[in-house]
Amino acid sequence: MFDVNEFILKKAKELGFGDVVVLSYETNRRQVRFANNEITIAKNWHERKVELFVEKEKRVASTTITELSEENIERTLKTLLSNMKGMAPKEDYYGIAEGPFEYKDIPETFDKAIVELDEPNEYVERAINAALEEGAKRVAGVLYTDHNKLYLTTSNGVEAFDEGTGIEISVRAFIGDLESGHGTNSVRVLKKFDPESAGRKAGEIARLARNPEQGPEGKFDVIFDPLAFANLLSYMSFMTSAYAAEAGFSFLVNKLGQKVANKIVTLKDIGNLPNGYGTRKFDDEGVPTRETTIIENGTFRTFLLNTSLARKYGTETTANAGLVMPHAWNIVLEPGDYSKEELFSEVKKGIYITNVWYTRFQNYVAGDFSTIPRDGIFLVENGELKPIRNIRVSDNLQRILENIIALGKELYHIHWWEVRTPVSTPYVLVKDVGITRATK
Amino acid sequence: MHELVEFAVEKALELGADYAEARFEEKNGTELVMKNGNAESLGILADRGIGIRVLVDGGMGFASTNVLTKESVAEAVKKAVKLAKAASKVRNEPIRFSEEDFHEVYYEVKMRKDFRDIPPEEKLELLKKVEEEVKGTGVNVPMRYLMYSDWMWHKIIAHSDGGFVESYIPRVSLTYNLVVFENGQMEQAPFVQRAFSGGLELLEKDEPWKWAVKDVMALKRLIYEGQKPPEGKVDLVISPEVAGIAVHESVGHPYEADRIFGREAAQAGESFVKPDMLGKRIGSDVVTVIEDPTIPNSWGFYLYDDEGVKARPRYLIRNGIINEFLTNREYAYKLGQRSNASARAINYNREPIVRMANTYLAPGDHSFEELIEDIKLGVYMVSFNEWNIDDRRYQQRYIGREAYLIENGEIKHPVRRPILEITTRALWSSVDAVGKEVEFYPGTCGKGEPGQGVPVWMGGAHARLRDIPLRRP
Numbered sequence A: 001m002f003d004v005n006e007f008i009l010k011k012a013k014e015l016g017f018g019d020v021v022v023l024s025y026e027t028n029r030r031q032v033r034f035a036n037n038e039i040t041i042a043k044n045w046h047e048r049k050v051e052l053f054v055e056k057e058k059r060v061a062s063t064t065i066t067e068l069s070e071e072n073i074e075r076t077l078k079t080l081l082s083n084m085k086g087m088a089p090k091e092d093y094y095g096i097a098e099g100p101f102e103y104k105d106i107p108e109t110f111d112k113a114i115v116e117l118d119e120p121n122e123y124v125e126r127a128i129n130a131a132l133e134e135g136a137k138r139v140a141g142v143l144y145t146d147h148n149k150l151y152l153t154t155s156n157g158v159e160a161f162d163e164g165t166g167i168e169i170s171v172r173a174f175i176g177d178l179e180s181g182h183g184t185n186s187v188r189v190l191k192k193f194d195p196e197s198a199g200r201k202a203g204e205i206a207r208l209a210r211n212p213e214q215g216p217e218g219k220f221d222v223i224f225d226p227l228a229f230a231n232l233l234s235y236m237s238f239m240t241s242a243y244a245a246e247a248g249f250s251f252l253v254n255k256l257g258q259k260v261a262n263k264i265v266t267l268k269d270i271g272n273l274p275n276g277y278g279t280r281k282f283d284d285e286g287v288p289t290r291e292t293t294i295i296e297n298g299t300f301r302t303f304l305l306n307t308s309l310a311r312k313y314g315t316e317t318t319a320n321a322g323l324v325m326p327h328a329w330n331i332v333l334e335p336g337d338y339s340k341e342e343l344f345s346e347v348k349k350g351i352y353i354t355n356v357w358y359t360r361f362q363n364y365v366a367g368d369f370s371t372i373p374r375d376g377i378f379l380v381e382n383g384e385l386k387p388i389r390n391i392r393v394s395d396n397l398q399r400i401l402e403n404i405i406a407l408g409k410e411l412y413h414i415h416w417w418e419v420r421t422p423v424s425t426p427y428v429l430v431k432d433v434g435i436t437r438a439t440k
Numbered sequence B: 001m002h003e004l005v006e007f008a009v010e011k012a013l014e015l016g017a018d019y020a021e022a023r024f025e026e027k028n029g030t031e032l033v034m035k036n037g038n039a040e041s042l043g044i045l046a047d048r049g050i051g052i053r054v055l056v057d058g059g060m061g062f063a064s065t066n067v068l069t070k071e072s073v074a075e076a077v078k079k080a081v082k083l084a085k086a087a088s089k090v091r092n093e094p095i096r097f098s099e100e101d102f103h104e105v106y107y108e109v110k111m112r113k114d115f116r117d118i119p120p121e122e123k124l125e126l127l128k129k130v131e132e133e134v135k136g137t138g139v140n141v142p143m144r145y146l147m148y149s150d151w152m153w154h155k156i157i158a159h160s161d162g163g164f165v166e167s168y169i170p171r172v173s174l175t176y177n178l179v180v181f182e183n184g185q186m187e188q189a190p191f192v193q194r195a196f197s198g199g200l201e202l203l204e205k206d207e208p209w210k211w212a213v214k215d216v217m218a219l220k221r222l223i224y225e226g227q228k229p230p231e232g233k234v235d236l237v238i239s240p241e242v243a244g245i246a247v248h249e250s251v252g253h254p255y256e257a258d259r260i261f262g263r264e265a266a267q268a269g270e271s272f273v274k275p276d277m278l279g280k281r282i283g284s285d286v287v288t289v290i291e292d293p294t295i296p297n298s299w300g301f302y303l304y305d306d307e308g309v310k311a312r313p314r315y316l317i318r319n320g321i322i323n324e325f326l327t328n329r330e331y332a333y334k335l336g337q338r339s340n341a342s343a344r345a346i347n348y349n350r351e352p353i354v355r356m357a358n359t360y361l362a363p364g365d366h367s368f369e370e371l372i373e374d375i376k377l378g379v380y381m382v383s384f385n386e387w388n389i390d391d392r393r394y395q396q397r398y399i400g401r402e403a404y405l406i407e408n409g410e411i412k413h414p415v416r417r418p419i420l421e422i423t424t425r426a427l428w429s430s431v432d433a434v435g436k437e438v439e440f441y442p443g444t445c446g447k448g449e450p451g452q453g454v455p456v457w458m459g460g461a462h463a464r465l466r467d468i469p470l471r472r473p
Helices: A002-014 A070-084 A121-133 A195-208 A226-239 A242-247 A307-312 A340-345 A397-402 B002-014 B070-088 B120-136 B200-206 B208-225 B240-255 B329-335 B368-373 B424-429
Strands: A020-035 A038-056 A059-065 A138-154 A159-174 A180-187 A218-224 A267-270 A291-296 A331-333 A349-353 A356-363 A368-373 A377-381 A384-389 A392-396 A404-407 A412-416 A419-425 A428-436 B019-035 B038-056 B059-065 B104-108 B143-159 B164-182 B185-197 B232-238 B289-291 B314-318 B358-361 B377-381 B384-389 B395-400 B403-407 B410-414 B419-423 B431-434 B439-445 B454-460 B463-471
Touching: A002 A020, A002 A038, A002 A070, A002 A138, A002 A159, A020 A121, A038 A070, A038 A121, A038 B070, A059 A070, A070 B038, A121 A138, A121 A159, A121 A195, A138 A195, A159 A195, A159 A412, A180 A195, A180 A226, A180 A412, A218 A226, A226 A242, A226 A331, A226 A356, A226 A368, A226 A397, A226 A412, A226 A419, A242 B143, A356 B185, A368 B384, A392 A397, A392 B395, A397 A404, B002 B019, B002 B038, B002 B070, B002 B143, B019 B120, B038 B070, B059 B070, B120 B143, B120 B164, B120 B200, B120 B208, B164 B200, B164 B208, B185 B200, B185 B208, B185 B384, B185 B439, B200 B208, B208 B410, B232 B240, B240 B289, B240 B314, B240 B358, B240 B384, B240 B395, B240 B424, B240 B439, B240 B454, B377 B395, B395 B424, B419 B424, B424 B431
Parallel strands: A038 B059, A059 B038, A218 A349, A331 A419, B104 B164, B232 B377, B358 B454
Antiparallel strands: A020 A038, A020 A138, A038 A059, A138 A159, A159 A180, A218 A428, A267 A291, A267 A331, A349 A377, A356 A368, A356 B384, A368 A392, A377 A384, A392 A428, A404 A428, A412 A419, B019 B038, B019 B143, B038 B059, B143 B164, B164 B185, B232 B463, B289 B314, B289 B358, B377 B403, B384 B395, B395 B419, B403 B410, B419 B463, B431 B463, B439 B454
């Protein structure tokens, strides 16, 4: 689609725009949704679209063009131009990156076998059967295959192409109304895809969760399964964007250089993570993606930035554009040195939370939130697991980070409906987590 | 476009579909953001395409395209049919749809002030007005995130059972996030939205800046005068805004039939409600909850759903008794009923699924003063920030943003973050009186995968809950 990009750039320049970014997508996405051990719907999306960002005298505008005829492109550019007249300039706009850049291929981000995969239903059946073998009665979930082509052209000399694939599954297994478990698997190359592992994990947790009793409330040492902790880190990833901080949606406001987590906590965004579901070669300005340390040994090092925000704060872009709003690609919590068994044996009396959902903040700048464990929840007492139900985590995000006392040594890459920014995290042990429950 | 939609349906039938539905959608609009006084960006929305959903041998397939040529649409139809066929092999029982009456219908929502005729800088004035009014309070509000959006939503839906619906529904919305910092303390009103289906005049008449000023003043007062809320068993009066979130989360969602039958199990969850609970008591006599897409100018407005079924008010709870579930044709068939027109899709590239529209606690016969007057010790919760509910929709929590102590029948000083954490049955069984006036608040309801955030209104009348275990942070 570079011919389309070139045409748009040429016309935009003729109309007098300054910075121009043309990001074209060709995507093929398939979905198979299933519930009650059967497929509820299968879908296919084929889409061609252009995301367009333009600037003129510090006025910025954006749109998406889906009808790519020359007439429509010219009409769209003229509409943007006329709409921008009379708009107030964005006083803190400082431009886009200067290209060209050199790009490296990132391992395990493209696999022809996924492009050529005719029929993914067999993977769904394998996941369902693995959960049923573990004792589940009802299995639900979703499988996706992805094939994306990305063409980027900017007015600052960037012309870049990336092509990626992916396949992922999310499986939730049920025994009764109150006993369930969840497992996921998200990869970029077919040979690493393991739908059975997701089904087995979902089924196993559901089996262990049978006959749960009402859970307690108070302060407890909590082991967060990677699925559960990924949810919290996914919400937090938004708060690491400088844009979110300026808009009042981050507890990291005014905390650069300060301690915001236990010293064992190092949190990164890795845009070029091999086999990462959010991995891309370049950001929306064409800057090659890279590894950025957000929290280093407990100290907050940087917000995620694009070029304009970086210049505003006198620093360098972190290659996280979003032209208006920088965002994370793959959040990674560095692992520790505990095996899963060692982590559980650390807890004399605590709670193991396998999954959470519905994380909501009382106050973003303070970081106060609650989230609801779903699927298996267990009291952990001297290495034994006893299923419980109906509790809520009610705490503060910074306090949770400060109270992390042990990290597992294996990383799990999580991406599903509730974890939209992919997160790699180990098992995490947090002391004194606030747990509440309804008493009526 | 009508021809292309009809062509898609015919093509699907030709390829062996037992049922076919084609939906063209077009959205055109504007989005403006102002952050801390800076005009941040102008977004132009221009999106259109066709989605095709088919049933083949009891399997369901869906495909969409934004390339609006016969070739491209035919290709999408072929894919949908192929996917449905393959899906039918992994089913225990075939999907069937309920019988309905269908019509050929055209309808539109008129705008007195058509936002399409108004340049962005004039719309930006609305955000500037919020800025000015908030600044005019003299309260320190260091973070101000304001967003305006409008779009015209055009749909053409045809299906093989004979229905044909075309609609034009304009939508306008203003959202703000305000952080108040006074006296070394900080309070926040995040993502407060005012929104309607109709023209710009509705937003202007609503005066969102007044809501913003009210929030800022309440938060300032909370900082200077706020005290701990009472703990333990007290009475609680919830405002229409809090009643709205409560009926949405603990009545609307668990009565969605696709959830009851497990179709959303892996995402938005299942439900504590089972089909045999129709006719069973869930709340006190004074609790009636209505779901009504047809309220004029409401944020969740529509007259025909995306399966072509005519909308009507749905009484989910009538005098404390579970009366009706929200259904589409698939789940109406399973229940042996007619659909009550709850099938909605957020865009051409999404399937219609069972959704709410405008959910509210129906009015009772108490004035606000009557609700308050015999409360010895209680709390009045006016607005909320943090809220959530488990995925069976039974254990929920709402934390007050603006809230006041009630003592001996009078409203006193503000209280900080009173927490209502309660089960659904206890919540609706505790209501002993409901106010006379109904108000609505907009929201975006999330469900489905990929996510489909649909515009909804939530609201109702004030309600009094007796003997509620209230918590402090």
